[in-house]
Amino acid sequence: xxxxxxxxxxxxxxxxxxxxxxxxxxxxxxxxxxxxxxxxxxxxxxxxxxxxxxxxxxxxxxxxxxxxxxxxxxxxxxxxxxxxxxxxxxxxxxxxxxxxxxxxxxxxxxxxxxxxxxxxxxxxxxxxxxxxxxxxxxxxxxxxxxxxxxxxxxxxxxxxxxxxxxxxxxxxxx
Numbered sequence: 001x002x003x004x005x006x007x008x009x010x011x012x013x014x015x016x017x018x019x020x021x022x023x024x025x026x027x028x029x030x031x032x033x034x035x036x037x038x039x040x041x042x043x044x045x046x047x048x049x050x051x052x053x054x055x056x057x058x059x060x061x062x063x064x065x066x067x068x069x070x071x072x073x074x075x076x077x078x079x080x081x082x083x084x085x086x087x088x089x090x091x092x093x094x095x096x097x098x099x100x101x102x103x104x105x106x107x108x109x110x111x112x113x114x115x116x117x118x119x120x121x122x123x124x125x126x127x128x129x130x131x132x133x134x135x136x137x138x139x140x141x142x143x144x145x146x147x148x149x150x151x152x153x154x155x156x157x158x159x160x161x162x163x164x165x166x167x168x169x170x171x172x173x174x
Contacts, residue, residue, distance in 0.1 A: 010169040014049075017162055018061075021045040022068055032154075037146030042069050043117055044151055044158045046083050047110050050090035058087025077124030082117035089113065106159055107152040114148035 021041035032039050042065040050058035066080025073079075090109055122140035125131050131139075 006169065010165075013165050013169070017158075017165070018042075018045055018049075018065060018068075021158065022065065022072060025069070025072070032150065033146075034150040035142055035146040037143050037150065039154050040114055040117065040147050040151045041154075041158070042066070042079070042083060043086060043114055043147075044110055044155050045162075046087045047090050047106065047113055047155065048159045048162045050087045051106065051109075053091055055088045055091040058089075058091035059084045060087070062087035076130070077121050077128060079117075079121070081124070082120035085120060086113040086117055089116070103156050103159070107155050110155045111148045111152040114151045115144045118144035118147055 021044065024041040025038070028038065046058065046062045046065055049061045062083035062085070063080050066078060066083035069079040069083075090113060093109065118140060122136050122144075125136045126133055
């Protein structure tokens with residue numbers, strides 16, 4: 001029974017941290033924006049989660065946080081597609097040993113994955129004809145770069161506590 005309790009606590013901590021990252025989207029604090037673009041906390045969480053896990057777990061985490069973000073914001077275009085790709089690619093990079101678990105590697109991965117995620121949203125805007133095409137791609141450049149810069153800088157704030165939590169509770173790792 002104690003092992004089951006430990007796994008439950010680990011899952012609650014993991015889900016709780018994901019929910020905190022979703023709620024942090026609505027905490028506009030000074031220094032959390034670049035060019036009017038805020039930190040993509042769910043993306044950071046998916047990158048941190050996917051390092052050291054399988055691509056399947058990365059996809060599940062990306063879809064779950066993407067759908068939750070869609071439920072809290074606008075569902076069209078969906079954030080789930082971009083975050084699922086982020087989870088899969090981050091896990092694949094780790095499995096291929098292209099990255100290590102250090103701050104610099106995670107910041108670089110977060111930078112690249114933020115650009116990928118924002119590009120997925122821009123492609124969806126283009127396909128859905130929600131905004132004129134030239135506006136989508138000119139706006140996309142600023143949003144992608146701003147999101148990538150600020151998110152990669154804040155990655156250690158999420159990664160350090162999560163890494164400590166998951167290593168502390170390795171026996172019940174989700």
